Amino acid sequence: MATDRLHRRPRVLIIGGGFAGTHAAKALAKLPVDVTIVDRRNHFTFQPLLYQVGLAVLSPGDIASPIRTMVRHNAHTEVLMDEAVGFDLERRRVRFASGAEIGYDYLMLATGATHSYFGHDEWEPLAPGLKTIEDAIEIRRRVLLAFELAEREMLETGTHHPLNFVVIGGGPTGVELAGAICDIARRYMRRDFRHINPAEARVLLIEGSARVLGAYPADLSKKAEEQLTRLGVEVHTNKQVTELGPGYVMAGDLRIEAAVTLWAAGVQASPLGKMLGVETDKRGCVLVNGTLNPEGHGEIFVCGDLAHFEQEGRQVPGVAQPAMQMGDHVARMIAADLSHEPRRPFHYFDKGDMATIGRQAAVAKVEWPFRAHWSGFPAWVTWLTVHIYFLIGFRNRLAVLSQWVWAYFMYTSGVRLIYGSQKLPGWPTQDGVDEREAVKPGAAAD
């Protein structure tokens, strides 16, 4: 291990620049180690607010920050934009897509999770999920475009396809997406159209189990469902999605025409977990011991959503809080190694959990500094405060705050831009996207 080689600073190789990776990098900057942090993207994404980029309240730059800039003042930290493609645990080296190989004394793997379509990967283009900035821009494009297409169709034919937005999955992301689409349709867009009434858009939330927010206490699930219904979301529980096609969703006996379908139903671990060659659970998460190591590898730490860590018999959830705490703890354990002290096991300190639903609507399970179940306005204010506080960088916090204040009082948001794909499809139909209606920006300018 690192402490055997005192002639040089041990190298900590961090793969994944999410909550766990960036927290570890920041904490490690205070130790006599060299840190290399590798990510396929050049930026850290503040995922809890990604849905607001998807629904055009915030800009990508408001919730993402270049990893380089986050660690620019740490002289012994380097950042690399690359993708790990193979591990040599014997020689302690990682191979990357660029062809580079990097050796390590400590390896921290924190590449998170991605969508799971439960074996139906063909559903992905029909129902995008929300994990990256690109996902958010694609969701924004689809949602905003649906209103534009309806307006155009109404003008042309006097009627339009039903403006149904179907969100599959009633976890926190699904609840946030469904609530936010309602907010947008009913408040921000109400004065923007002449031929359609955006407030008539239907938002359907489809959940396979008996209640939304299944990881929350039952009373908060009930409150969440009440608030969703009040906002205008049609909540369908106990409905498994059995088929998904262009323009429609089958959920049990329910067939829904869908202008836009969004996927928030399942996640699976990043494939790097399995590539490591150690024990994983059925979602591909790496089983780790009390000091966050896969069995037999004290020099490897697996953190964040990629780790399967159990505490008091329950798996710690794949959200930001444990990821940040794990990142900090890795730095503490490496510090212990360097000063020849024993590592202390990781303990997740749960301050609580919350999900926002819409304007003045949220639920919060507070665990610290006292225990409480909140919903409605107090939960919403708590949500705002915590999210602003944890947003990286003073600039982002200020920018986001000013945009929220603006949107709240003016009932408008200024970033409802459709961009990204060069192809603007028409309505999805049974035979696939109707390409006849495609508008193809190309040679001409606007």
Added chain:
Amino acid sequence: MATDRLHRRPRVLIIGGGFAGTHAAKALAKLPVDVTIVDRRNHFTFQPLLYQVGLAVLSPGDIASPIRTMVRHNAHTEVLMDEAVGFDLERRRVRFASGAEIGYDYLMLATGATHSYFGHDEWEPLAPGLKTIEDAIEIRRRVLLAFELAEREMLETGTHHPLNFVVIGGGPTGVELAGAICDIARRYMRRDFRHINPAEARVLLIEGSARVLGAYPADLSKKAEEQLTRLGVEVHTNKQVTELGPGYVMAGDLRIEAAVTLWAAGVQASPLGKMLGVETDKRGCVLVNGTLNPEGHGEIFVCGDLAHFEQEGRQVPGVAQPAMQMGDHVARMIAADLSHEPRRPFHYFDKGDMATIGRQAAVAKVEWPFRAHWSGFPAWVTWLTVHIYFLIGFRNRLAVLSQWVWAYFMYTSGVRLIYGSQKLPGWPTQDGVDEREAVKPGAAAD
């Protein structure tokens, strides 16, 4: 004409939601007419600041605004996202890509201009131009990625491809892009990398004629060149680009290895001008008379970059100022028609012109309220003030101002995000982009 049919409000159909189109729509809202404004995109783009999105100082949402939102309070104005594909001037109808047909009493065509590669359309993917939000995001991606690839290559091999940024065309856009890349490399990025020195990046500006900013007085061209050189841009005048390939540019006898090549050399009119079937000039601009009509069509107005309008023997330039004034004038002429008064000819009131070069560097040809040629700090402050003033919407102005102040004092900018394409290429090589080095974000998340 409209006034013949007093039983209904005349319909003004505006195609193109740029400076001319949106100004006309706003002014027409005060008249007893119905307005339909059609654009292929859902947003107005403040093009003079587009290069700042390209170079990651501003976010797309800072300089673009949904057209719908801009006219939301005008009850008789409707917005349609569609693309004109044919005109029937006899029946006064326009056909759109969606299949819709819209009739008009007045038609205003203001679809602007696009890049011209002088018959070398195959150069477009090698050297993108800057006209749309998508263009800006692609330029940002290429510029930022070049630094990332150099850092990775340096780490792997101890050396890297030369970080040469080649900007082709020394007009205002070329000068702005070249200056801004220098600013970014030398100031904002200096502390971000460990292995390369971003300040060693070379920025080359290639201009075919004898001086940059050819449309400006000679003394300001000279000042601009001096300021560019001081910033670190290598200015090459009298150099025609003869060949352009992946990773290199040939300009006369000069062969330049290029990590990124950007095109700012020529524009041509939107193809809709020719589609109209009236007289156009060699760039495809529609020849218009004193009341902005193509010959023989008093009910059609052509405005902005698409119009070839001569005043005092010179063609009015394709910039924002004349476009806005033309848009306003169209509304005044329609008002005159409605009250049976004669139309007054358009007169371009030239307040001056300016181009920014970099931090505290700009040139300005002031025509009003007095005449002067400014350069350096005073020109730069004037540029800032005017651009903030004309930015649409209070929110955008405030957001942009705060980001500029932040970037100016902190030497950083927070939106240096690489996103857009799912493919991250390696260095461009003679044989095309090196796909071996491609990093392909796909299933795994970060």
